[in-house]
Amino acid sequence: MNTSASQAFIPMSRLKKMKNYDFRFKGINFVVLMLIIAAGAIVQNMLPVPSRADAVVRPDIMILITGLVIGTIMMARPTWSTVIGLAILIWIKTQVFYTDHNLWPMYLSCYTGMLIATSIQIAQQWEKGIILRLGKFRTLNGPGFFMIVPLIDRVDRFIDHRVRSTDFRAETTLTRDTVPVNVDAIAFWLVWDAKMSVLEVEDYESAVILSAQTALRDAIGRHNLAEMLEDREQVGHEIQKVIDKKTDPWGITIQTIEIRDIVIPKGLEDAMSRQAQAERERQSRVILGTAETEIAKKFEEASRAYQGNPTALHLRAMNMVFEGLKQKGSMIIVPSSALDTMSLGAIGGLTSFAQTNKEICAGANDQGEVEVDEPGDQQVNPA
16 A cells, blocks of 8 residues: 555544544543542541551552542543453452451442443534444434443444545556546545444445545546646546445545645656747747737728828828937938928938037137137137
């Protein structure tokens, strides 16, 4: 069995250990036991002590110590065989160490305390106890307080009716397209009939987990890897129906199966990553080509508006030049035909002349003063 399955069976191993009981012995049972034994110690103390007492400890003190020992042992192993063994040990001990004492209060309090304390049982709100009488199913008791007949009745187990979550795994299972995958899943289930869950199947928790693992492997083999990755919910629903059909006669309902993780080989993961990257690049190229086509159509529609209307074209060209000249240090290159059309030749010449004039003046100022009377006439006065 694989490692994940053994990890999933940890709760079952704990449950099997807890099956070694015939009743529950908790704090309330311990208190009842000590109260009855304390009453016996009081009665024992009222009895006269023989003149020759060879016991090391007084009988009433010994009763209280015996009660503490009994309670501790029964909390560790609450079975009827333990009760019978303790009763025999108490009798042997008193016969050896207290031969001259009248010990009927000790016997009565210890035996009565053990029987009454073990007959008191309490089930939690979400639990029901399975009661067997001489090995035969008798009834379901709980939640709350109930009594059993000592040495005859046995509480086989307490069934939890709450929703449980159990994780399971299918390791290295081939999909329909022969891809090895490891799949982790979670099952949410509950016991709706405690009687059937005990009488129809030996260990219903391990049965549920093994059924879930088998159904998961079957589902993986029926689907491709792409289907497993894209539609986990549908795969989980299929597994849930298969398991629920099997567990319904056991009084167990599988509510949902959730696929938690799908692990694929590293090499295949890299290949799929490259494939996804190539697909994204192809989509981006398609989107860019579509945008270029739409832009070309828009330009075609705009050209129809300027066709046969030179004034509109002239205004549009001047607006483009104006928008470009607004930015400092910008340079615009336009065809000469556009300059002639917009009468920008003279404007361009005047602008160039003014710029050249400013540069000449700046150079002359470095050597002396420059006086400009008219455009084209310059006088330089040396310093």
